[in-house]
Amino acid sequence: MANFETPALREYPIIPLIHAGTMAHSKPFVAKAEYQQPLGFPGALVDNWESVAVKKLGELVEESRALRVFLDSCVKCGACTDKCHYYLGTSDPKNMPVARQDLLRSVYRRYYTLAGKFFPKLVGARDMTKDVLDEWYSYFHQCSQCRRCSVFCPYGIDTAEVSMAARDIMDTVGVGQKYSNEIIAKVHKIGNNLGLPEPALRNTLDGLEEDVKDETGVDVKFPLDEKGAEVLLITPSADFFAEPHIDGLIGYAKVFHQAGIRWTLSSHASEAANFSMFIGNHDNLHKVAIRIREAALDLGVKRIVVGECGHAWRVAYSFWNTLIGPFDFLDRNYPVPQHICEMTYDLIQRGALTLDRSANDGKIVTYHDSCNVARASRMGSMPGGQFVIPRAVIKASVNKFHDMEPGSIHESTFCCGGGGGLLTDDLMELRVKGAQPRMQALQHVVENHGVNYMAAICAICKTQFAKVLPYYQFPMDMIGSVHGLVSKAIQLGTKE
Ligand code: SF4
Numbered sequence: 132m133a134n135f136e137t138p139a140l141r142e143y144p145i146i147p148l149i150h151a152g153t154m155a156h157s158k159p160f161v162a163k164a165e166y167q168q169p170l171g172f173p174g175a176l177v178d179n180w181e182s183v184a185v186k187k188l189g190e191l192v193e194e195s196r197a198l199r200v201f202l203d204s205c206v207k208c209g210a211c212t213d214k215c216h217y218y219l220g221t222s223d224p225k226n227m228p229v230a231r232q233d234l235l236r237s238v239y240r241r242y243y244t245l246a247g248k249f250f251p252k253l254v255g256a257r258d259m260t261k262d263v264l265d266e267w268y269s270y271f272h273q274c275s276q277c278r279r280c281s282v283f284c285p286y287g288i289d290t291a292e293v294s295m296a297a298r299d300i301m302d303t304v305g306v307g308q309k310y311s312n313e314i315i316a317k318v319h320k321i322g323n324n325l326g327l328p329e330p331a332l333r334n335t336l337d338g339l340e341e342d343v344k345d346e347t348g349v350d351v352k353f354p355l356d357e358k359g360a361e362v363l364l365i366t367p368s369a370d371f372f373a374e375p376h377i378d379g380l381i382g383y384a385k386v387f388h389q390a391g392i393r394w395t396l397s398s399h400a401s402e403a404a405n406f407s408m409f410i411g412n413h414d415n416l417h418k419v420a421i422r423i424r425e426a427a428l429d430l431g432v433k434r435i436v437v438g439e440c441g442h443a444w445r446v447a448y449s450f451w452n453t454l455i456g457p458f459d460f461l462d463r464n465y466p467v468p469q470h471i472c473e474m475t476y477d478l479i480q481r482g483a484l485t486l487d488r489s490a491n492d493g494k495i496v497t498y499h500d501s502c503n504v505a506r507a508s509r510m511g512s513m514p515g516g517q518f519v520i521p522r523a524v525i526k527a528s529v530n531k532f533h534d535m536e537p538g539s540i541h542e543s544t545f546c547c548g549g550g551g552g553l554l555t556d557d558l559m560e561l562r563v564k565g566a567q568p569r570m571q572a573l574q575h576v577v578e579n580h581g582v583n584y585m586a587a588i589c590a591i592c593k594t595q596f597a598k599v600l601p602y603y604q605f606p607m608d609m610i611g612s613v614h615g616l617v618s619k620a621i622q623l624g625t626k627e
Pocket residue numbers: 214215216217226227228231273274275276277278279280281290291294546
């Protein structure tokens with residue numbers, strides 16, 4: 132365990148007193164040239180970086196009216212100040228959303244507003260200097276782009292967009308983050324975050340078929356690159372090998388098997404995640420996403436279903452249509468894209484699956500709403516479907532379920548602490564401290580209802596919780612997939 136103090140969990144949430152600068156030291160590793168250049172960014176800080184940064188900021192506010200409105204409209208009402216999990220967990224005032232925005236806003240004012248040009252001090256405008264850049268690098272990598280602050284802002288100011296813009300500017304001047312950019316480069320080259328080539332992926336899937344056959348006696352297939360399949364499944368590559376994700380993949384495969392749906396994975400598009408959203412860069416966002424369209428066309432599928440990944444679902448739900456659409460070659464009877472929970476829910480509603488809840492009787496379950504699903508997308512055709520559908524799938528698979536406190540679920544959910552490109556060991560202190568509000572809500576249901584399992588539909592949340600739960604004295608294996616629960620409960624072979 133790293134050298135810092137894990138925040139205490141209390142009976143009731145307490146807004147901490149300010150401790151200025153406590154997280155000023157927190158910075159992720161900077162990307163070397165080999166991880167910058169494949170993304171089209173300079174390999175190191177460019178000579179005239181100040182003017183390049185200011186120019187890029189100007190381009191971004193020209194392109195995005197929303198960003199300009201966010202930078203122009205804050206009235207400093209303070210409603211967001213205690214809403215960020217990183218402020219609650221670290222007490223560093225620069226982790227208050229309004230203060231984070233001001234890091235960029237102050238530069239915007241200096242160069243793009245009349246008052247800032249002539250009376251900079253009066254309006255809090257600042258020159259673009261190396262100190263400012265360093266501060267950006269630190270504190271814009273202490274925002275998981277979870278959008279919780281925007282729910283409470285009377286103007287709907289979205290700090291996630293501000294943070295994405297700042298990261299895009301930093302990449303443009305040659306100061307990128309190693310973790311995200313290294314991963315994006317792997318997707319460009321091989322097709323997934325892990326750098327898992329096609330033979331290794333095929334081998335893994337064959338192994339899973341054998342495991343499931345040994346366990347159930349049923350030939351559940353994990354097909355790869357199968358032309359003419361009805362469904363292309365796009366899922367996070369973590370699902371292919373790591374606990375607690377792999378149970379989810381087994382669950383999807385059992386659902387497809389039991390429903391008699393011919394499906395396939397793709398070695399060309401073997402990744403649902405799109406970390407380009409975290410660095411706010413449109414060109415890379417498109418380059419990663421287009422592989423999915425290419426795979427769907429090549430394989431001749433009729434539907435695209437997305438596995439359990441929070442930000443991937445946001446990209447799919449909110450951006451795919453304009454980014455890589457139109458999807459006029461797919462079956463019009465199914466939404467594009469469709470979430471795996473939506474598909475399973477639909478099959479449950481139609482009586483196409485038999486689920487034995489008692490198979491999960493050792494588990495008392497709660498559900499963590501992942502930020503990107505909760506606040507940046509929807510699911511199904513009903514309002515709030517992103518809250519209802521995963522819970523309905525869980526409740527069809529288990530007998531014992533308890534939600535966490537209302538202020539910590541649905542659109543008010545707390546980030547796991549590792550989203551937005553921060554799921555890297557060089558940010559462990561931030562990740563542990565940022566998880567404190569979620570851990571506190573979890574503790575409440577553990578103490579009052581005996582909860583011993585937290586389900587989630589996001590690969591980042593699952594990985595983050597497996598790592599930080601022990602810091603708060605919870606077992607690391609109490610986090611798992613929603614489809615891991617389905618996998619246990621589903622009765623194979625009981626339906627035609
Ligand atoms: S988007 Fe989330 S992480 Fe970023 S400032 Fe707002 S609440 Fe904090």
